Amino acid sequence: MSGNQPGMDMAALGALAEPNRMQIVELLRDGPLTVGEIADRLGMRQPQASKHLKVLGDNGIVEARADANRRIYRLRPEPFRALDTWLGSFRRLMEERFDKLDDYLRELQEKERTEGPQ
Known part of the structure; x- marks a missing residue:
């Protein structure tokens, strides 16, 4: 750690x-x-x-x-607050990754819609 x-x-x-x-x-x-x-x-x-x-x-x-x-x-309560804060940093990281994946999937859908099936 x-x-x-x-x-x-x-x-x-x-x-x-x-x-x-x-x-x-x-x-x-x-x-x-x-x-x-x-x-x-x-x-x-x-x-x-x-x-x-x-x-x-x-x-x-x-x-x-x-x-x-x-x-x-x-x-x-203190150790549980510390644990929650620590886990929160991972939650933020995962939310950022899911947001990027969501953006990428939207790009793919848009590309498929404008270019049609290959």
């Missing part, structure tokens, strides 16, 4: 690439959850859920707050 997209962290993408961590992120889209709730919903043991949450936390994807003896996890 080149340095022209500040904030786009390839390590965060790597953390999201693991299926269990992606499932945790999907769960947290609906709101904050405790480790126990995440483990129950995904059918995994709590230590396994904690391990995945640590990776997500280390990569800035989730953050935790203490509530008595529980830790409540929630998604951080």
Whole structure:
């Protein structure tokens, strides 16, 4: 990854690439959850859920707050904004290519209309 997209962290993408961590992120889209709730919903043991949450936390994807003896996890919006910005650069590139293809197809249609079938 080149340095022209500040904030786009390839390590965060790597953390999201693991299926269990992606499932945790999907769960947290609906709101904050405790480790126990995440483990129950995904059918995994709590230590396994904690391990995945640590990776997500280390990569800035989730953050935790203490509530008595529980830790409540929630998604951080910043990495998703950075990802959206990064993907937006590809969207613009693809739109430009489709516009050029559209122009080229119009030229071909016009040429066929004026010159007739070969």
